[in-house]
Amino acid sequence: xxxxxxxxxxxxxxxxxxxxxxxxxxxxxxxxxxxxxxxxxxxxxxxxxxxxxxxxxxxxxxxxxxxxxxxxxxxxxxxxxxxxxxxxxxxxxxxxxxxxxxxxxxxxxxxxxxxxxxxxxxxxxxxxxxxxxxxxxxxxxxxxxxxxxxxxxxxxxxxxxxxxxxxxxxxxxxxxxxxxxxxxxxxxxxxxxxxxxxxxxxxxxxxxxxxxxxxxxxxxxxxxxxxxxxxxxxxxxxxxxxxxxxxxxxxxxxxxxxxxxxxxxxxxxxx
Amino acid sequence: xxxxxxxxxxxxxxxxxxxxxxxxxxxxxxxxxxxxxxxxxxxxxxxxxxxxxxxxxxxxxxxxxxxxxxxxxxxxxxxxxxxxxxxxxxxxxx
Numbered sequence: 001x002x003x004x005x006x007x008x009x010x011x012x013x014x015x016x017x018x019x020x021x022x023x024x025x026x027x028x029x030x031x032x033x034x035x036x037x038x039x040x041x042x043x044x045x046x047x048x049x050x051x052x053x054x055x056x057x058x059x060x061x062x063x064x065x066x067x068x069x070x071x072x073x074x075x076x077x078x079x080x081x082x083x084x085x086x087x088x089x090x091x092x093x094x095x096x097x098x099x100x101x102x103x104x105x106x107x108x109x110x111x112x113x114x115x116x117x118x119x120x121x122x123x124x125x126x127x128x129x130x131x132x133x134x135x136x137x138x139x140x141x142x143x144x145x146x147x148x149x150x151x152x153x154x155x156x157x158x159x160x161x162x163x164x165x166x167x168x169x170x171x172x173x174x175x176x177x178x179x180x181x182x183x184x185x186x187x188x189x190x191x192x193x194x195x196x197x198x199x200x201x202x203x204x205x206x207x208x209x210x211x212x213x214x215x216x217x218x219x220x221x222x223x224x225x226x227x228x229x230x231x232x233x234x235x236x237x238x239x240x241x242x243x244x245x246x247x248x249x250x251x252x253x254x255x256x257x258x259x260x261x262x263x264x265x266x267x268x269x270x271x
Numbered sequence: 272x273x274x275x276x277x278x279x280x281x282x283x284x285x286x287x288x289x290x291x292x293x294x295x296x297x298x299x300x301x302x303x304x305x306x307x308x309x310x311x312x313x314x315x316x317x318x319x320x321x322x323x324x325x326x327x328x329x330x331x332x333x334x335x336x337x338x339x340x341x342x343x344x345x346x347x348x349x350x351x352x353x354x355x356x357x358x359x360x361x362x363x364x365x
Contacts, residue, residue, distance in 0.1 A: 146290065153295050160308075190282045200291055200295065
């Protein structure tokens with residue numbers, strides 16, 4: 001049974017593409033057949049983050065218009081052979097995607113893949129709405145920062161009203177992926193805490209990804225952070241999130257928020 | 272150092288939290304009761320689940336808004352053995 005999951009946020013730059021690539025690669029490494037789909041027509045980047053930018057021949061719009069077969073457009077990852085990419089078009093207008101075209105392509109993908117991750121463009125325009133339209137579940141990517149939280153709240157409202165499932169009166173599961181979290185700043189009261197964000201958005205958590213220098217390194221070289229067996233905190237967070245997607249129950253460790261100078265001094269004495 | 276920090280303000284996160292809570296309560300009200308159907312569905316599900324073991328995906332809740340009135344349509348598929356067992360449990364309890 002295949003699942004279509006939209007990775008969305010409203011706000012740009014919070015880590016949708018990084019999260020799509022990292023979770024997609026982690027899922028594929030567990031043996032699941034995964035396709036990551038870039039919905040950002042005109043500003044595609046998922047290909048670049050996956051290191052496949054020179055292998056794009058046909059794209060999503062070619063398939064939606066019937067100019068290419070799906071099999072011709074799918075790019076299989078060279079490192080993880082259960083991971084596939086359907087790239088967005090870089091040259092076409094963003095209105096080139098239609099409801100019917102997207103529905104047909106998603107329907108075709110469902111027949112081959114266990115998981116279809118839709119990387120949404122920022123905003124609440126056509127592209128973002130099409131990315132969520134046929135989803136069964138949503139991952140809402142949020143930074144612990146006021147504008148990101150506000151935009152996520154808006155997106156949650158759209159997921160509950162503009163998706164096919166919502167229109168049919170069905171439930172669409174929405175889970176929060178908190179990214180760029182800095183436990184030290186949060187403990188000093190300089191950054192919204194995990195509890196604050198959960199309290200405001202009131203959807204369950206799928207993971208907390210701490211701020212991590214490895215993320216930039218991974219995108220520099222075009223290999224998602226979950227791919228090379230990295231043990232960095234962000235890689236572990238993404239791997240756990242991927243396992244939670246498949247239904248495993250793994251407790252979410254909230255990065256230590258109590259490491260104030262005073263506490264550290266105290267614990268050192270005790271040790 | 273910690274003492275100084277304690278004496279100073281508690282940081283800006285509480286301000287962010289409060290501003291967001293006020294802003295979002297207004298914005299949610301302005302957009303309308305868009306969450307109403309989702310809220311109803313969750314509460315209906317919780318209520319029904321207390322008595323019958325059902326599959327969450329089998330419950331559909333739809334609201335149609337017309338000019339004069341709105342209709343709420345609740346559709347739930349229940350496997351017949353679940354109903355039988357629920358009734359038997361209640362009989363046993365009584």
